[in-house]
Amino acid sequence: MDEKYVFGLTLTVVGMGTTFISIGLLILLTEILKKVLAAKPAKKE
């Protein structure tokens, strides 16, 4: 295959793959943050 297309396809697979993995990681961390930092109800006197 032409070297240019190898370059383009590699960049596409690496680019989209890494973007999705990073986004997935961010989703996971955000969900964890929401659980950890969830506002706690005020204690009753």
Add this chain to the structure above:
Amino acid sequence: MTVGETFLKALEGLTVGFQMMTPQNVVILIVGIVLIYLAIKKGFEPLLLIPIGFGAILANIPAAHMMDKDVSVVCVETGKLETLDVKVGQVVGVDQTLCRVNVGGVVKDVKASEAGKVIKIISAKPGDQVNVGAEVVLVEKDYRKWGLLRVFHETGISTEVFPCLIFVGIGAMTDFGPLLARPVLLLFGAAGQFGIFLTLLLALSMGFSKLHSVAIGVIGACDGPTAIFVTSRYAPELLAAVSIAAYSYMSMVPILQPPVMRLLTSKKERAIKMTSTGTAVPQAVKIVFPIVVTLVTCLIAPIGAPLMGMLMLGNFLRESGVVGRLVAASQNEIANVVTLLLGLSIGATMDGNVFLTTTTLIIFGLGLIAILLDTAAGVMFGKLMMVLTRGKVNPLIGAAGISAFPMSARVVQAEGQRENPQNFLLMHAMGANTGGQIGSVMAAAVMLSALKTMGVA
């Protein structure tokens, strides 16, 4: 010299601009006026198109030297090049002899008209014939003598400072609340970037070089500052075409997206109501989120740190709640001043004599395809999510996974309500749209990092 001759000589200087005007300059002057017209009359991205249009006008006024950086020294008589007295990189002063030309047996000096650094020897070697008007040496002038727009361009675009500062403003204006309520919407922000890579492949197949294809593909990020950042770094000669295409198509999102959305979805799918708006988001999460995004994305793709770092800095200022003055400055003064200078600098690169080419037209065409492919990929991903969630996701949301904020989210809301007046997709679309801002920077950053490790850039 008589009074009449002196008078005529003085008038001659006032006609230089008209004499040096080329048809290409005239075309770009008209383009500049059209951009300004579109901004004022049609409301197309006026904050950017007005400075771009005016910058284009200023840069195409001959002899105004608004974008001057270097000056070529020309032969004033025809003869044989006797000696070349300078080398590339040598600093020369005014009136310093650059070369000598033998004119009918008399050797004459060709002298520098400006002080600066020799950056190119244009003429052939000694012994060659040189004609009157032939450029011999290119001298880069001292920066204090550069044209006004050149100073803006070199300090803000070439250094990539302007797009990064714009991102501080965007971050300070963005509320990630709807996204944080349903973090899964971030996935749409990733899917909306397919257009970048599909357009990159298309550009490669059309014969563009690797780096030019990357710059053209980034139009698909639907993100002006990112397009400028990438293009100024890897394909500065395409900067005007890429950035103008990016901003123009961003402003045309309400026109470009609906036909693709309707083509790829059925009426029933477009009418799907999305009920859950997610869970409550504590302020602490909003504060920590920009730090987490910065760390995760910049560790994965460090080369994108200037973009993502500045975007998240702006958002962190906003959510921290303790630096109101900095938030106000980022949203207003910084964003406004930089937008003005950025627009002028981009418009100034539209020199008619180099901008008007078929390449520019092809880039505009590919940019349009990029936006359409982004939308199509987003909607198709929306359909996949619809299937996976058994009809709980409206596929139109996918179209908002691009960076054109908030136009894209509004388009989704309007299209959803066309089919079902009870449908309120705005908050979901806003979440996907802010996800698109993160996704576009992430995709560009990953691409830049990969280019570096692949040894292309």
